[in-house]
Amino acid sequence: MAKFLLSLHVLAAVIAIGPVTVAASMFPRKARAALAEGADGTDLAAVRLLYRITQVYAAIGVAVPVLGIGTAQVMGVMGSPWLITSLVLTVIAALVLLVLVLPRQEAVISALAGEADADSAKALGGLKLLTMSTGIFSLLWVVVTVLMVVRPGSTTRA
Template identity: 45%
Template sequence: MKALLLVIHVVLAIVLIGPLTAAASLFPRYAREAVAAGEDHAGPFAVLKALHRISTGYAVAGITVPVFGIATASAMGVLGDYWIWISMALTVVAAGLLAWAVVPVQRRVMELLQSPGGTDRVPALLPRLGMVTGIFGLTWAIVVILMIVRPGSSTGV
């Protein structure tokens, strides 16, 4: 049972969190392309719509990753280990960044690109969005490191 839970947890993380992180990270780049294209930004805008859809849809489905993570940690008897708690705290941080800083700004960028004169206001949003998506990705990288190294665990590397 432990192995099955671990496999499900890892596969869900790869299939859901990986593309979500990539989509969030690529969004600022394509937003810059849309701004550079001016009023003829249909191509980059279509990419932005897809990236935003991935960011929102995979975020909802991504809730299953910590659910299976907690179940796995419980089955393995490591739920009380500090590296699990740090991982869970970082997961909450990542979810908060996504829900309150990444997805709303993505939505705002798309609204501005569709409004007359809004293209001029998009560049001001992109540096912060790029920084937040970078922190979002770094947060997941730290969680992966904790999951592999498991500091203080008798089963760690």
């Protein structure tokens, strides 16, 4: 059962976390280009698509910690410091995505679509924060991945 759950956990991580990280990371560059050139239909559509991908895969990404907790319980490692650290970092990554990345993406789309009172300079300033937030989100997932592979104190010697 542990191998099955671990396989599902890894698949969910690859299928969900990879796309949300890539889409969130691409968003600022595409939005910056759209702001510089003036948002035509293609630019705005690309930015909206990246936002939608980030939203959808973030929702799917909930399966990663759920399956991870199930796997940890079956393997009897729930109290391991590396796992607790990984869970805390996962929660922080989720908060960064939900509180910083997605709302800023939405604000940039509103500015590009002319739906907000924000001008291009303000939206561009928000892009700098968005770029930093997506970098932090990605870095958190890198640390979690390393912890999952290295598992400090593991008896597997892997």
